[in-house]
Amino acid sequence: MAAETVSNVVCPLCGCLCDDIEVIVEDGKISNVKKACPLGKNKIMGHDRIKAPMIRENGEFKEVSYDDAIEKSAQILAQAKRPLLYGWASLICEAQRKGVELAEEIGALIDTTASVCHGSTVVGVQGRGAPGCTLGEVKNRADLVIYWGCNPQEAHPRHRARYAHSVKGMYRPNGKKDRKVFVIDVRETKTAKVADEFVKIDPGYDYMAFSALRTILAGHADVVPDTVGGVAKEKLVEMVDAMKSCEFGVIFGGMGLTQTRCRYKNLENVISLVDELNAHTKFTLIPMRGHYNVNGSGHTLAWLTGYPFAIDFSRGYAWYNPGETASNDVLLRREVDAMMAIAGDPGAHFPGESLRHMAKIPLIQIDPYANPTTELADIVIPTAVSGVEVDGTAYRMDGVPIRTRKVVETEYLTDEEVLERILTRVRELKGGN
Amino acid sequence: MCVKEVILITGRTLKQGSNLENKMSDAYFDAAAQCEMNENLLTRIGASVGDAVKVSTRFGEVVVNAEKDDGLPDGHIFIPMGPWANAIVDPDTGGVGTPAFKGDPANIEKTDEAVLSVKDLIARYREG
Secondary structure (H helix, E strand, O other): OOOEEEEEEOOOOEOOOOOOEEEEEEOOEEEEEEOOOHHHHHHHHOOOOOOOOEEEEOOEEEEOOHHHHHHHHHHHHHHOOOEEEEEOOOOOHHHHHHHHHHHHHHOOEEEEHHHHOOHHHHHHHHHHOOOOOOHHHHHHHOOEEEEEOOOHHHHOOOHHHHHHOOOOEOOEOOHHHHOEEEEEEOOOOHHHHHOOEEEEOOOOOHHHHHHHHHHHHOOOHHHOOOEEOOEEHHHHHHHHHHHHHOOEEEEEEOHHHHOOOOHHHHHHHHHHHHHHHOOOOEEEEEEOOOEOOHHHHHHHHHHHHOOOOOEEOOOOOOEEOOOOOOHHHHHHOOOOOEEEEEOOOHHHHOOHHHHHHHOOOOEEEEOOOOOHHHHHOOEEEOOOOEOOOEOEEEEOOOOOEEEEOOOOOOOOOOHHHHHHHHHHHHHHHOOOO | OOEEEEEEEEEOOHHHHHOOOOOOOHHHHHHHOEEEEOHHHHHHHOOOOOOEEEEEEOOEEEEEEEEEOOOOOOOEEEEEOOHHHHOOOEOOOOOOOOOEOEEEEEEEEEOOOOOOOHHHHHHHHHOO
């Protein structure tokens, strides 16, 4: 059979959702991927899949049918008093919707990978507002781009070229020459090396730096100390001048703000800075979301429950209080008595102390690939790869929903099908309530 | 020698991200079971690139391979996000649900101990 090129495939790896990928398909199998970065290419190419559903018996996995794995999973979830359904980032909104139904049915906690990633951003936005714009606006208008606590050269490798730096836009016809790029980070990252200016800040001093910038912007540079978090006052003044005098500025915020001291307070402060800059020029902020549809998980959960992550249905209605109801909160308190990990890998990305509890409770994993979570799981249900074998909706980091494409057929059940079958069986077990 | 009170940062790298859906592979091990530091810190602990180093915090210890990155300031180390880094990060969720994956104080020293595979590392949690 001749090779077929599928064009305009949407990459299901990071929050850039690059929608210009070309995938070469031969005999129903993907043989090459063009235009994608190494992260996206490796995901779309795929590799050793989990062959069949598995249940752990006496410490060893035994292959079973989908029916058996779904039955056992439904029994665990129906009987659990404090179940946690975690993940929901590397899959489509349609499956996330089914997850909320399941959570409500069994009175579970449902939480997304945002709680170990941009949850602080989400909380900051709830407190202070979302001064966002689309990446298209950045491409066409931005002349000042600030990457703060993020490293797109390694985490979002095509971000600069497609949206923010070298790309030519309607009002930035010369691309890189029409823009100035700052990187603020605790280390000289690969992104810092390609920026116009690298400003090194001490770890944990972002909040103070934002306060200093706001103070200078308000005309009170005289009360700012000579250095703030290792950054010279002259540099901060220079930054404020650049911010005030640009035509369209954007701050891209990363984990350097959300996973450090002050967490969501960093976001509240930088959003206040952006707000105040809008008295002088147009300024915006976009979080550099990691998983391709973690932003969609926030949207889906919010439109269905009112809250974007860390939602507790144990009261019979949606309750939200990250710090109390996020995955690591409840795992560290040893509160959870059963857990499902779907389209997220807590085994690799939760602190060891949380894994110690995960190892003690029944753990159901739904994922196309084996990963550290598999090593702790009691039931493993392999599924189709969303965005490659299943089409559906995903939200880009700037909140633009994009329909992902199905590139090849699969014999694996989709996440949505597995969730639907677990939900149906749970309802039967619980007596149709 | 053991150098105390360095600052541990964890995060994405290109190689770690390229093996996100391939975490049981040798490529992921090579990408994530490592600790980057600048030349000066390598010299202070008496290690060369590729030597095993033990990084400890008040939450645990982990052995990884030393790597050089002169982009890191003195006294800072970087371990790519993943099970090795997360063996020692501060789990406290800071009132918002997010553990402190960046900025933890740590000690680092050269060691003769072996770097654990993903399977062996995670097996420790099954043992309690």
